[in-house]
Amino acid sequence: MDAIVLLKEDHQTVEKLFKEFGQAGDRAYKTKRKIADKVIEELTVHTWIEEKIFYPAARAAVPATTDHVLESVEEHHVVLWMLSELAGLDPEDERFDAKMTVLMENVRHHVEEEEKEWFPQVRSALGRNRLGELGGQLAAAKPDAPHDPLRVPSAHE
């Protein structure tokens, strides 16, 4: 599969979870816990494969994306720490919904920048064959990705 298509599908999966979270009742604590755990897993795996495989390949192929890549890594850093906090936060805590809301704002902003501002440049530079090859690498790396957000490299960079 094409690497950018794969990454955009991940974005959609996460957006769907965000919508479910938004629709969950205020006191639907079990549901909100389950959705948050799924978000933590999805985003940890996604940021991992981007940082290990896609970002380095993009930067190598299109040096002009370097600033975008570096900014994206900083955004991952913030998101990963928020995910690690959410993992240990009781959904009944008064800060839980607020933390999820700010996480969602950060992720939506990040996804928008990836999809609109710099993935298109990477697509033109890499071409179909190379994107297909990279997509295979991304898919193959998913099962090995950590589920602890703080094990993604940018969490400690």
Ligand SMILES: [Fe+2]
């Ligand atoms: Fe990202």
Ligand SMILES: [Fe+2]
């Ligand atoms: Fe992404």
